[in-house]
Amino acid sequence: MDFDNIECVSTVDEAEVNHHNSHPRHAHHQSPSSKPHNATRNSIDNGDNINNIGSPTAAAPASSVSELLECPVCTNSMYPPIHQCPNGHTLCSTCKIRVHNRCPTCRHELGDIRCLALEKIAESLELPCKYYRLGCSEIYPYYSKLKHEGMCNYRPYNCPYAGSECSVVGDIPFLVAHLRDDHKVDMHTGSTFNHRYVKSNPREVENATWMLTVFNCYGQYFCLHFEAFQLGMAPVYMAFLRFMGDETEARNYSYSLEVGGNGRKLTWEGTPRSIRDSHRKVRDSHDGLIIQRNMALFFSGGDRKELKLRVTGRIWKEEQGPDAGMCIPN
Structure with a gap:
């Protein structure tokens, strides 16, 4: 009109x-x-790619464990249930549906195997908010981090x-x-x-x-x-x-x-x-x-x-x- x-x-x-x-x-x-x-012209809240926004105010801590908790399909952090194929490749529950129950790495059928060890490790982690580059200096337990990021004032x-x-x-x-x-x-x-x-x-x-x-x-x-x-x-x-x-x-x-x-x-x-x-x-x-x-x-x-x-x-x-x-x- x-x-x-x-x-x-x-x-x-x-x-x-x-x-x-x-x-x-x-x-x-x-x-x-x-x-x-x-x-960026893409939605950030669905991922961790914030390198093109703002000026870095803190250094991101390197963590090989946190990298293991990154879904290979959507690249977001994985939360229970974390699934794995018989060969040990993991992915999040949302992407398990997207790939039609077939491992995106080795193409083996996924079944209903849970990666309980990785879920247990996640409970012990404390990680920075993904908006640390935008100024958020908070560090949260792994399973509290996602809730915080949905309400973070720096998002x-x-x-x-x-x-x-x-x-x-x-x-x-x-x-x-x-x-x-x-x-x-x-x-x-x-x-x-x-x-x-x-x-x-x-x-x-x-x-x-x-x-x-x-x-x-x-x-x-x-x-x-x-x-x-x-x-x-x-x-x-x-x-x-x-x-x-x-x-x-x-x-x-x-x-x-x-x-x-x-x-x-x-x-x-x-x-x-x-x-x-x-x-x-x-x-x-x-x-x-x-x-x-x-x-x-x-x-x-x-x-x-x-x-x-x-x-x-x-x-x-x-x-x-x-x-x-x-x-x-x-």
Whole structure:
């Protein structure tokens, strides 16, 4: 679904950007505050290949035992049940199904032989988090390591762009540059915003992400989403904010959204969701400003044949309050 016209106004610099056919022109681009690190375009959480992300902060300890616990098929660490063929070659239980119960090394039929000795050895190991290169210095017992890595604060972030199934992962400076350069997302500096959305045929409402804008304030980055989707049988529009960082940091900030017309208005106030939560998860939880189509058309006025919505809002640090003034750009 394409917009016929979108205007994005940042009230800090009073600049206005016109967008056509969902491909915005960028009048302003705010560069990330630090140089982005390299990142891989493949999912990292499924493996240990993190050599291309970030700068090493610790040396990886050499361990021939830990190498023995690496599955030869998926290269991930093996957890019970660890299987072996009659010739002693091992692999994880997931890959045993993938290779149709035949050893990938010698092609011998696997059967149901467990490598109990290797499982016992694993219990005695303590290994560093696989994100040690990204700054995590924690060391965990082998069987606790996997659970930690699923929640590690140093694990890379997924790209927050909602308009495609983007597989890029990386740290925040890298993702900001990626959103700007690869997805052509608008970049704005300041804690207040003023967006005007225009759609010539609002009766055509389908699941679509219409806009994502990145704001830089308080030394952090925030993503503003605005989209249309079906809520049950009713077409709705929704706006919400996501924080480019972890949930604990997101709780330090609040934001407000307002939309209205014809003497009426709707307001929303909440805490931005971390980009650790997927775009779909936030949308499906209805954690944002939801506008029914009939109400949106009423706000638009006129003959109700064109959608004209102006969404305004601001971001503030929780301890300062919403009236503490604008943030100072970096």
